[in-house]
Amino acid sequence: MKNSIRLLLLATPMFLISLITYSQDDMEKIWVTFTSHDDVPIAQENQLFSRNESIQTLIDDFSITSVKQALPASERDALQHVYEVTCQCDISELSNEINKGETPLDHPEPAPKYELLNEPNDYSLNFSPDYALELINATEAWSYSTGDPTIVIGISDANYYDAHEDLEGKIVYLDPTNNSTNYYHGTAVAITAAGHTNNNIGKSSIGYDCSLYLTVTDYNKVIEMSQLGVRVINISWVSACFDSPYIQAIIDEAYDNGAILVAAAGNGNTCGGSTNLVFPASCNHVISVTSIGSQDNHERVLGDPTTTHQHNSRVDICAPGYDVPLSIAPGYYNTSNGSSFAAPFVSGTIGLMLSLRPCLTFEEVETILKETADDIYPSNPSYMNQLGAGRLNAGKALDITRNYCQPQVVSGTSGTLSGNGTNNGNVIDPTNDSLNLTNNQGSDLSPNSSNIMASVAEIHSTKINLFPNPTSNQSTLKWENTEATDLLCYDSKGTLIEQKHFGANTTETSISTDESGVYLLKLVRNQEIVWHGRLVRL
Structure with missing residues (x-):
């Protein structure tokens, strides 16, 4: 019952109350920490009421119209206490009042305002050649890997034409809550990262055999994706x-869950100037990507510094972001500008890297990308140390990746699971203490195997969370359960190393392993596999 009770307690204060109708332009929002969930206001007779008098005064004085939990998906107590407050007021005045310390509220700041980072340009139906893929050395990268459907690239964006010829069959999850009317931006970004290729239509994409998880521009969704095992966001x-x-705490949680986050660095006029920091790109544990053109030029118009995208000390790497060949809608192909479109070249490349070596950590991925980037400073002497490691070279990155975390036999004890279950002792080879623990290469975990990792769509539909994944210590597996369940753990050879039985009231367990490697987990009910997934132990 542990998981069910916890969810019930956390769900109680998740209010979203809108009492008065104002135009969108009149409404402002802040994020703020409520010390106690009990002080969150509730709606009574079309009014907001808080049991705390000082909070009630704020509601009345600043025309607060709604309060909702900002990050309900978070597993961290501090972020569970963050609420989004909407008011018809000057939020700087509201924040100043909160900062006086006379209420049980803390750390007010403007709520995120999600702004897409693109600059629409002219349209062209022919890309001969696609300079962006040539520049990043895509063909060499594809000689090592074209991706793997079990590696899922998450796209947090506006909306998507899911029936697009380059997206059909690629999407493992499409957010049903997405009501954005902007379909162009998200479609272009998703196709750039992992659209269909070799289908005699449309355009080629860098990570084309990887799968796509498409959701809205929202930090809560970023956390959810990381919990579901989406490796690249x-x-x-x-x-x-x-x-x-x-924002940094959100990024840290996603990072701890094993996600590798890639973000657009900004479009030059973003945040008031091309050298200014932009978030979340400038956060720790995020790979920040800015733009270059077909000649490795950071100035879109050579000699005109007003035509650059962002350049600063937080930029990690560059990728094509000027006049990039894109598809924004079914049958429509165009060129456009934006660090929005530079970022998915990096995300797609990381998808290829993880397809080749799923054991890679964020730090290893970042190191490989930077060490293999091409030096573009001779072409951009005015931007020394502001363009990160240089321009993405996907071919070199994949060449280096194949030498990371090579498969090897490690002598040690098998993994163990801990939880409210009982061990049936069903170990196929109890004498085996030599496990292929560092990679699944050569094991029965290939996409054509019955042991294939469950898709993110399956995980989402069965409401099962495995996090953090990858992990350097311990992971938690949560599921909805109304009947007895067996959890089976296999090593990368396909050998069953542990099996536990859980009663109908158990909804979570912790999983710890003694050796690094890739482990296959299965949940079985009534002799049917209801979920299977891959756990990477770093």
């Missing part, structure tokens, strides 16, 4: 121009 938007502890 592309963020082609900006939410703030200041270093927010809330």
